[in-house]
Amino acid sequence: MLVITTGAAWFLLLTGAALRLRPGPDRLGRPLSPAEAALLRGGGRAAAQTGMVELYLAGSVEAGWQQTVRPAKALLPRPCSEVARAQYHALYGARHPRGLLRDSERVQEAVHAMSAELERARLMVSRRRVWCVRVLLLPVCAAPLGSPRWLGLLAALGAAALWIWPRRTLRGSALLAKMRLDHAGAREATVQQPDQLLLSVALFGTAALRAQLPRFAEESGLLTRPPREPMDRGGSGSGEPFASCGG
Template sequence: MPDEMWWFIGTAGALLTAAALLLRPGTIAPHDTVDPQIVALLRGGRRAAVTVALVALQQRGVVTNGRKGTVRADGWATAIRDPLQLAVHVSLRRPLGIRPLVAVPRVRRALDALRKRSAEAGLLRPDSRWRAARALLCAVPVTIAAGLLVAPMTASTTPAQPAVSALPVAAAAALWFIPRQTPAGRRLLVALRGAHPLEAHRTAGPRVLLSVALHGDAALLLHLPHFARDGGLLADGGQDTGFSENTASSGNPGATCGL
């Protein structure tokens, strides 16, 4: 292998090390109470958190179904103190579907604050570190490709030499699929699902919020079927996508190297 190529491999290794350090879970802060909106954020991302906020507002009687597939405000929000719920209610001056509602700037800022609280509690990897790590991982294959252009393989190259060049790219791919949730976040979801399985019968009150946060569409259809269907709250295909799948819940859709 040309000597120049080792320099590029070493650079890729340094990028990998920096990314791995950024992806380390943070300090876990003690939490005595569980916010259903944070639970929903952990399980299903931004849309799931807004869904729980809408359910909380519906339970208060200040939102209702609008036109088919939309939700609208139906009362004053004078007693609402939760930032996300307040942002959602203010944004419903006209009927909105849940997807455009999640994209409203005021709601996005409230979601960012909720995500920051989750990161401070050690349940999510912090946003700035997450994005920086993804950028470093994107740079790894670019670095190896640049090395191959500068110092291409020759006829005398042994089979082991291309494998050495491919190792940093394989390691970057493995790190790319580390979930946004921390191990503590995943343990919290597992523990809560064990302690609060989906109810067999419809219920009311605060239990509904945690049930929807943990069980998504199944809980919506059990406790609030008309509000869920008519308001367009059910996720497409019946599945929520969350941090564990590295999806748009990060606020950086897809977070691909091409963006």
């Protein structure tokens, strides 16, 4: 039976932490857009959700029948995020909003490009890096640990925390926390303040949608799963239908 020494466990843990958290300066050099802030907070689904709210506040989409969205009378807002633009051009008829991210390559590519930019800015890490770190930490989590046991247990707990840590780096988490603090007043915004309302949705997600856009959130299906297609029974999918190729 393989036994991991305490020293080896801590070496793997510290190596994994350096790869996973990527401490260092912010390389973006500009404020985050609402869609980027949403991506940092909750991944691709949050970014697509924020892009859809961006279109709704501009009058470009509206809630459809049975928890769907459909094109409205207004044209594509200018300027707008690339995620919102991709969803606008991918929306033909009434669709469930999450179905656009699941089925549209154009929307997936827009989210992927935005994710890659935040990875280069050291605010996020790629999915490939996340899985590489998990493989590195697997012996710490799975193999029996040597003595002293309490140090080994601390290493195992640290590995478990890194295993479930979101894709944000330390810098990304600090930036998100600062934005939430600086823009706490956005949680009181109404549709007459679309920029602040969009920022609230980007930073606070579901809570902001339910409190500030309850009717649209309910009628559009933004907070529900898309219905399964007939050939999709019993299948399973990942939380986001794309993977980053960054290192």
